[in-house]
Amino acid sequence: MSNPPKPRFSNPLMLQEAREAPTVIARQWTENAEAAAHLAGALRDRRPPYAVTVARGSSDHACTFLKYALETQLALPVASLGPSVHTLYGTRLDLRGALVIAVSQSGASxxxxxxxxxxxxxxALTVALVNVEDSDLAEAAEFVLPLKCGEERAVAATKSYLASLTAFLPVLAAxxxxxxLKTALHALPAALAHTLELEPAASELAERYxxxxxxxxLARGLHFGIAQEAALKLKETSGIHAEAYSAAEFSHGPKRLLAEGVPLLGFAPADAxxxxxxxxxxxxxxAGADLRTIGPAAGSxxxxxxxxxxxxxxxxxxxxxxxxxxxxSLHRGLNPDEPPLLSKVTKTR
Known part of the structure; x- marks a missing residue:
């Protein structure tokens, strides 16, 4: 086996911005307290019978996480809205009384x-989770929970995705x-700082791929949206054909791929x-799978x-x-900040 190419880009923006996560989440927790309390009060008063999410790309993967969060914590059914039903097919959905959550870093799509x-x-009761606070999306929604990331320059979103996971959690805690949950959110920046100490081990794990x-x-439950995001990032930053599957569904056909030697990366939760x-x-x-895991479960x-x-x-x-x-990406001799054919903001209609 030949030696891997030497990285030409030692400190890409993707890593720099990922390392900002503890600061971003701490800022969001502090600065969004009033907005989260206001939204929680509105939800108590209006009690939506169901929720729908609307997003694209990484933001849609954050919505998968929010679906599990809302359903497990509030017993509130959540569906993903197909944006083109309205914008291309011209259908105006009847969303009276629903909670509609839109997630976007730019707020420009x-x-x-x-x-x-x-x-x-x-x-509907509309909520925007958005980083650009003077964006069209922030103006369109009734309630706004800012991501508080500051400028994100890397094409591959990191801190904005993480902030999308946490922005609604104070509302659920209320x-x-x-x-x-409140205690965990308060302590989360410190936990993320400890996570950053895993960077050498993460690099070592990545080198074998x-x-x-x-x-x-693979993943289940609250980690499934993380698996979806992981598959997207592997495509974006390394050109790897990656797909996310529920660990429960994988045996219903996709398991056949193990016979072709396709490696697996599994997220290992410590929850239910x-x-x-x-x-x-x-x-x-x-069955002979080449499987490595990431997560809080012991033995990952x-x-x-x-x-x-x-x-x-x-x-x-x-x-x-x-x-x-x-x-x-670096081990493959690539620059994760310059994925071919991609740009930071994609506007779809």
Missing amino acids: PDVVENVRMARESG LTEGEA RFADNLLV AQSATAAAYADLLT TLTTPQTGHALTDPVASALAFYLYAAHL
């Missing part, structure tokens, strides 16, 4: 903005009177999904800090993965 406007006009052409990413996920991974290892290949709550553990897992992904 016309299809997301137009769907929020439509939803608000139809009587609605559920969850002291454990430097020749991979394909990679399957832990035992089922561990059992699925054990079966895959017995890259063990992330437990943060004190199931809703905050995935944030540390995602940050650890970003360290892994950036170093994988």
Whole structure:
């Protein structure tokens, strides 16, 4: 086996911005307190029967996490809205009384903005999780929870995705009177700082995948949105054909790919999904899978800090993965900040 190419880009923006995560999350927790309390009060008064999310790319993966968060904490059913139903097909959905959550770093994508406007006009309670606070999306929504990331220059979003995971959590803590969640959110910046100490181990794990052409990413529950994001980042930054699967669904057909030697990366939770996920991974290892894991579960290949709550553990897992992904790109002799054919903001209609 030949030696890997030497990295030409030692400190890409992707890594620099990922390392800002503890500061970003601390700032968001402090500066959004009033906005989160205001939104929680509105949700108590208006009690939506269901919620829908609208987003693209990394933001949509954050919405997968929010779906599990809202459903597990509030028993509130959540669906993903197809933006083109309104913008291309011209259908105005009946969203009266619904909670509509739009997530966007830039707040500039016309299809997301137009769907929020439509939803608000139809009587929905609309919320924007957005980094650019004077954006069209922030103006269109009734409530805004700013991501508080500052400028994000890397094409591959990191800190804005992490901030999208956490922005709504103080609202859930207020609605559920969850002291454990409040405590975990307060301590999360310190946990993320500890996660950053895993960077050498993340780089070592990434090095063994430097020749991979394909990679399957597995997870369950609250970590599934992290797996979706991981698959996207592997495509963006390393040109690897990666796909995310539920660890529960993987045996229903996709398991066939193990016979082709496709490696697996699994997220290993320490929450209610832990035992089922561990059992699925054990079966895959017995079948001869090349499987490595990231997460707070004991024995993970890259063990992330437990943060004190199931809703905050995935944030540390995602940050650890970003360290892994950036170093994988470097091990492959690539610059994760310059993925071919991609730009920072994509505007869809």
